[in-house]
Amino acid sequence: MSNLQMKLEAFIEDVNREDGFTLQLFEKITNLLFFFIKWGGIPLVLYLLFEITRW
Template sequence: MISNLKLKLEALIEDVNMEDGITLQLFQKVTDSLFFLIKWAGIPFILYLLFEVTRL
């Protein structure tokens, strides 16, 4: 079991060290999705806050 875990860990480390590894592609998709969410949910929220502040 430890040998199997060691092999998986070595494969993960090798994948992270590659420029176009699956792990980096996954992190890129996650950060792109978070940026898209922040951009399209955050801009209307900021506009709403500015509207509420100027209404006072």
């Protein structure tokens, strides 16, 4: 139990740091999701708009 408590305290300390590993990981995930939305979503929306205008 104390091992789990020590890991939880280390995680909380890491989250509270401004340059912690957890925040860097979330930043990378967010940037990756934005990249996929930008390069996958914009062409999809343009394609859908093009198809709607052909009606």
